[in-house]
Amino acid sequence: MLILLPPSETKRPGGRGRPLDLGGLTMPSLAPQRAAVVDALVALSADEAEAARVLKLGPTQLGEVAVNAALREAPTMPAVDRYTGVLFDALDAASLPAVSRRWLGAHVRVHSAPFGPVGALDPIPSYRLGASATLPGLASLKKVWADAVTAALAEERPRFVLDLRSEAYVALGPVPASVRSAYVRVVSESEGGAARALNHFNKHAKGALVRRLAEDRPRVNSLAGFVSWADAGGLRVRAGKSGELELFA
Secondary structure, three states: OEEEEOOOOOEOOOOOEOOOOHHHOOOHHHHHHHHHHHHHHHHHOOOHHHHHHHHOOOHHHOHHHHHHHOOOOOOEEEHHHHEOOHHHHHHOHHHOOHHHHHHHHHHEEEEEOOOEEEEOOOEEOOOOOOOOOOOOOOOOHHHHHHHHHHHHHHHHOOOOEEEOOOHHHHOOOOOOOOOOEEEEEEEEEOOOOOEEEOOOOHHHHHHHHHHHHHHHOOOOOOHHHHHHHHHHOOOOEEEOOOOEEEEEO
16 A cells, blocks of 8 residues: 655754755656756745745745755755644654554655655655745646656556545646545534535544554555455544545544
């Protein structure tokens, strides 16, 4: 099973790892796209005012321009530790035992805007870039990433993909039709049994789910296998619309 996570806008600063090595990241076929986006983001950072406009930064966020300018020289840390926020706080990867962290490294990809999907333990620097940005000199990030990421996912040949990304990041690399997958929506049950989408608890439920998976490390190769694991663990899931899975929180 391969699990796709969205990134977070908030990130932990610093790190102790060596500077970014694009060639050493998971899914090496994405190296040309990674280099193009990083180069464009660093070049943009030479003009603080233009960078603030393109990235929609407020006056208190201008320090993010310097963060982007240092992308190639800044220290790194594992992606799963770099991101903060509701989902990653619920996952709390730093508190997991080594065997669970290795499982995350093998089974989880975090879909970033500048680097595409990276392995959970891939070392990355801090950055500021969202899925909807268009960098000077490049097409939209959707045009840069979508086909390349879909092809890279196909090359990994996962038997089953659990897609926990936001729709904005799905657009930057849809799961190929040849791969069995399920897109997860977090819901609650309203009166009459209808499922109602949740916003506030959405990210927390996804982070908690991935933590449970890392702790249990199940051998899941299909949607049926995932549902069986979830049922056995007291999690409530059910098939939603075509290709979707509802997770009750």
